Amino acid sequence: MRTTVRQAARATVQLARAAVLAFGTYLFVTVLLFTAAVTLLLVGAGILPETVLLVRRIAGSKRRQVAAWTGREIPEAYLPVTGTLRTRLRTVVRDPGTYADLRWMVAHYVYGCLAYLAVPLWVVGLLVDGVRCGLLRRKAVVLPLIGRLADLDATWSTALLKPSPKARLAERVEVLTETRAGAIAAHGAELRRIERDLHDGTQARLVSLSMRIGLAKRMYDADPVAARRLLDDAQDQAEEALTELRHVVRGIHPPILTDRGLAGAVRALAASSGLDVTVTVTGLADGDDGGGGRAGARAPAAVEAAAYFVVAEALTNAARHSGSERAGVRLDRTVAGLRVRVSDEGRGGAEGALASPGSAAASGLEPGGSGLLGLRRRVAALDGSVVVTSPVGGPTLIEVELPCVW
Known part of the structure; x- marks a missing residue:
């Protein structure tokens, strides 16, 4: 009986949180949406993105509640609402997550009332289960229903709040757009690094090498010793240029x-x-x-x-x-x-x-x-x-x- 009561108490806390959120949903649907509709006519569409962001926060609160009860996170997939007003409006209208949240909110307006059944179940459960467990030595049958109500609320919320394939695809496209931009930026930076290394290092050494070989050719007949010295320097320059080329190659693929x-x-x-x-x-x-x-x-x-x-x-x-x-x-x-x-x-x-x-x-x-x-x-x-x-x-x-x- 103690275990049953503890489990029922934990489920009651979960249902109480769901009830508070459900009450907020009732207020939102009946008051805020009506106010938003009136404001939309009087002020314009500028309030729509903020209303959608508010719905997202409410849905996110429900996701956290369900995750705390089930131990499994409910992923979310939203397009970022940024940019100009026109861009923000286009984003919230085209985002599949917007319509998924609205479907959940309308459904939660109905099944959210399940949370309020915990109070009468406690009253009946303490009487019926108290007699069954205390006198008849049988299992409780009423209090476990509170946990089942919490499970039912979590199951329905999970089904309604999890991202649709279309929403996942939209999020995936957004992520790929960002990573593609980052990859292009990284590729551009890598090309600039290679160009800088070749221009400032290898190319300069090759130019110096060419000049030393040319001087050695001119001086070879008149001063073989000086020409040989220039050729030795040219060999050193060639080895240094090869070293720098190896360094550049290692930066591309070691x-x-x-x-x-x-x-x-x-x-x-x-x-x-x-x-x-x-x-x-x-x-x-x-x-x-x-x-x-x-x-x-x-x-x-x-x-x-x-x-x-x-x-x-x-x-x-x-x-x-x-x-x-x-x-x-x-x-x-x-x-x-x-x-x-x-x-x-x-x-x-x-x-x-x-x-x-x-x-x-x-x-x-x-x-x-x-x-x-x-x-x-x-x-x-x-x-x-x-x-x-x-x-x-x-x-x-x-x-x-x-x-x-x-």
Whole structure:
């Protein structure tokens, strides 16, 4: 009986919250919508976006209530209401989530009254179930109905509030539009970096090399010793130009990925980072043998390159800015793709840098597509996700999910 009463009490609290929200729904439908309709005629359509945003907040409150009761989140899919008034109006009218919320609100206007049945059920339950459990030693039959009412409210709300396929598609298109813009920006920044490196470094050295060879040809007959000295300098210039070209190529696709695979390439990064780095690899081909790798799988080349640059950027930031002497890198093959985790025990603060591109001091974030911002754009271009946990005082954890087919 005690367990039944506790369960009924918990369900009653849930139903009480639903009742409060239902009462608010009644007021909204009967008063606010009427007022909005009148205002719409008198003031204009400018109030419509704000009304829709209010409906979203009410629906979001119901989603949180249901999630607290069932333990399962109800996803939401809305188009962002931003821009000019005309754009905002077009967004709320075309957003499938708007009509889903309105359908739920109308239905909740009807089934929300179920919450008020908890009061008479308590009265009857204490009498009937008290006799059945206390005297007849039988199971309670009335109080459990309160929990079933809460389940019914949650089931109907979930069915009405979960995004429709059309709403998910609209949200997906919005996300892809944003990631495409980020990918284009990252690609443009990468091209500018390559052009700058070639123009300021390699091209300048090649010009100097050509001039030295020309001078050596002119001086060869008159002063062979000076000509030989110029040719030696030209050879040094050629070697430096090759070194810079290798650096540019590594920035596009590191050859070590092809030779040793992601695991071997990451271990090489860890060894040259200046930190005490622990590398853990699960389910991937390990390139330590210098060949094709031991048992495991290889991710697609684009995914391996993204993971490599994630680790490179994270270790560089940790070495330069965290103040930590140790770091950890973990590569895991998952059902959906590849997970990369990089952690350090430093001073933290990278969360604020990720949110504010101008604050580079804490995490090495730089404007123009480099740093953590460039990392996030590179991952988003592959439909991946980046989560940075780095409170002030540390520690810092960067977790990246890269979807792929194995």
